[in-house]
Amino acid sequence: MDTPDFLLQKLTELNSGVSAVLLEDFARAMPLKKFRKGETIAPAGKVASEVFFVEKGCVRMLYYLESKEVTASFFFEGGFTGPCISMMFKTINQQVFEAFEDCHIRTLNFDTYMSLLRQQPCFYQLRSTIAESIMADQELIIRFFLSFTPMERYQYLIKNQPQLFMRVPQHHIASMIGITPVSLSRIRKRIAC
Amino acid sequence: MDTPDFLLQKLTELNSGVSAVLLEDFARAMPLKKFRKGETIAPAGKVASEVFFVEKGCVRMLYYLESKEVTASFFFEGGFTGPCISMMFKTINQQVFEAFEDCHIRTLNFDTYMSLLRQQPCFYQLRSTIAESIMADQELIIRFFLSFTPMERYQYLIKNQPQLFMRVPQHHIASMIGITPVSLSRIRKRIAC
DNA sequence: AGTATTTCTTAACTTTTGTTAATGAAAAGC
């Protein structure tokens, strides 16, 4: 019913060096929560207390700025995400996470996390591995903005994140690329002709 | 003469939870290397074997793209940096690091790092802390690109990284912002009037 | 000190993006 098999599989794939038995303990410490489409999984404005694993559904991460919102990214089945910075550094969270579809989310609570690390210091290996893999993803995104034009960014996403186009409307993709929906529409026309 | 006092201070400030004695061992494992202005500290195109601490001078990080180069960032005294992703995941390095001024760099070699972690597993705490602090920096940069216009990015840098403007020519700052030097010049004019 | 190089600015022109508004198509809600 509520077995964390999928999470365990993804934890294993990280190759953190932590034993299978311990990874099971870790996975079991992440209870399942369900969210309806549109619900907020983590709000901005306060210190976050938990991070997530997407078991089913799709999560949108966005920033609010002067009453406007900017979509930063989407996370699908198998993804680790959440307001890590707010939770780890106890800062006010700026990253809003919302269920973009009906979602099954496994959550890792800060206190649970700390107690796991205290009991079993080799979970620090897992922590390093997760942080470093997020770091690698972010480095790609930064390079994406620094060295690609909006058109190249769009083509990059088509090639590298095709699932995005099956599940997310175009105006959110425009936002991720850093342009308006109207501009993306024009870019698509330029490519087609 | 060659004591790693400054590095030790910065390691301590990370508040990783690792004891002062062990941090000293860690700092001593990072030998000092000197680079002349313009020299390459880490090249692209091969798997990186070490990461850095800037003890003196200024390091530029850049990407090559179709014979063009894009400046991504600068690191000054007290900064941890280097081709972490290449070193940790054994991938071909894309991030070029060069001495932008004459530099004193302390280097952490991959094998040394691994042996420190093996001997003293609590260095994993340090590893997590460093990875998470880089993650926080990168998250800011992504937000910087997603939600600011070029002019707002320029104003953000003036406010938050004034040392940049004392030590780095403007065309490199334009590159970091994601625009051409000509455009930055126009933005400066718009702000002045 | 004098020359060469780098850096910044400005101009003119092209290309791209933002903005606003209107239209039609598709999807969601009841």
Add this chain to the structure above:
DNA sequence: GCTTTTCATTAACAAAAGTTAAGAAATACT
């Protein structure tokens, strides 16, 4: 099934950025 809302496209115009080139100012080098 019908209405409402969301979404993508297009047009027209304004604003901003890219490109190329030229010139001035600052810097580096010998």
